[in-house]
Amino acid sequence: MKTTTLDRAAALRADFPILARKIGGRRLVYLDNGATSQKPEPVIRTLDDYYRFHNANVHRGAHTLSEEATTLYEQARLHIARFINAPSDTQVIYTSGTTESINLVANTWGRANLGPGDEVLITEMEHHSNIVPWHILRDQLGFTLRYVPVTDDGLLDEDALDDLLTERTKLFSFIHVSNVLGTVNPAAELTARAHAVGAKVLIDGAQSVPHMPVDVQALDADFLVFSGHKMCGPTGIGVLYGKRELLEAMPPFKGGGEMIRDVKMSGSTWADLPHKFEAGTPPIAQAIGLGAAVEYLTGIGMAWVHEHEQELLAYAYPRLGEIEGLRILGPGPTRRSGLISFILDDVHPHDLAAVLDQAGVAVRAGHHCAQPLHDRFGISASARASFYLYNTPEEVDILCAALEKAQDIFAF
Amino acid sequence: MNPVILEHYKHPRRHGALAAPTVRRRDVNPFCGDEVTIDLLLANGRIEDAGFDGRGCSLSLAAASILLDNVTGRPIDAVRRMSSDDMLALLDMEIGPIRRKCALLPFSVLQACLAEEKNGHE
Known part of the structure; x- marks a missing residue:
């Protein structure tokens, strides 16, 4: 990954006061940008x-x-x-x-x-x-x-x-x-x-x-x-x-x-x-x-925002794919935007979101207001991590570690 | 994760349909698509037996397990008088406004069962 892109994202984080928040003592990893984004200081x-x-x-x-x-x-x-x-x-x-x-x-x-x-x-x-x-x-x-x-x-x-x-x-x-x-x-x-x-x-x-x-x-x-x-x-x-x-x-x-x-x-x-x-x-x-x-x-430039999210996607897609029992919904990494919905064997998306929250990670769980689409794929709900201009690869690592922990907790 | 919830989720009590239920109701949580079906065997003014099936998160399925364990053997009228707060008290944990819908799904299905039974007799 290009260091310039990452350096810029890291610098932009300072514009978003909420990103300094702690959730249960851990740094907030906000990956629910598809639901709503955080707000920068100028806004x-x-x-x-x-x-x-x-x-x-x-x-x-x-x-x-x-x-x-x-x-x-x-x-x-x-x-x-x-x-x-x-x-x-x-x-x-x-x-x-x-x-x-x-x-x-x-x-x-x-x-x-x-x-x-x-x-x-x-x-x-x-x-x-x-x-x-x-x-x-x-x-x-x-x-x-x-x-x-x-x-x-x-x-x-x-x-x-x-x-x-x-x-x-x-x-x-x-x-x-x-x-x-x-x-x-x-x-x-x-x-x-x-x-x-x-x-x-x-x-x-x-x-x-x-x-x-x-x-x-x-x-x-x-x-x-x-x-x-x-x-x-x-x-x-x-x-x-x-x-x-x-x-x-x-x-x-x-x-x-x-x-x-x-x-x-x-x-x-x-x-x-x-x-x-x-x-x-x-x-x-x-x-x-x-x-x-x-x-x-x-x-910032929307071309840069897009490029940054594509780089995060290129990093996150294979990392998530390595997790046993995790199934990513939707197309491969080249025809998609910077969001990944998935299901994890034996862990309901709500439970997943709850365990991730304990690690400070915010993701969406549910049918994402797209019930017919979930019906199409024969599932009732999924979990979604969605990126924005301030997310970093370290946050993807934290997400992946928390997913593996959720699997341990809910293993039958 | 709350260990009691996890225990009920992994080893649910009263899981599975009854062979000859007096009443059966199914409902879904519109916020996540989770669903719970509850069977009741009613006799002598009491809930003689109860069983559930469904798909959902640990909280909604553990809530079904805990609730049915609690109400089996009790007088129908007493169970009808249970409030949402009584249900949440059974779970004995902090629950935010979003997960409340998960926690209360089996309770609302149970109350629908009892309402249906009442209407059926009147």
């Missing part, structure tokens, strides 16, 4: 500064604080737009997170464009947030929901796509990077194939945008959704990016203040993008905090 300070010096409501009033808050809120949108290479910041809609972004598309674009005879295509490796909104809407609108199968190797069955993508397909909504398998789906290629039959494309970037460069124009995505808290930002803030003509044609999602142009007793007209979709007082501090997170990540 924490931005939130603190906002509440200490600038707090006011946005786009209302004409006093100094309101002007400052509005400027910070809209500057953050600009930073986020640049981060994903959106053509305009007006195409960056603030939401509460990936889940709300998908529900927004389902309830606005979906209601306006889907009906009996139409098909929405998703995949077997979706997070519940990209399954359940379509279940709800299908039951109301009567379209058909279809799934791209997942191969035993944890890849999308691209051969099956030829039969699944037809002129009936109105939307192909897929996860860019699987939160369980780590699979990196070929998003640009999948998008092109969907566009060839006239379908729109929604890309769930919850596990890709925090970890690799993502360019909405290069992908030609119609919609891209992601969450702030998985990329060094606060909870309660996420993004819906959309192509301008689609967003303009979509009806509003929620009605209320801020999203209107004109309200009369007889009816209302809507504000321009992006505010049409931002009813009520928005998560102002959180949006500004996400802007700071994006600046932080831009300063």
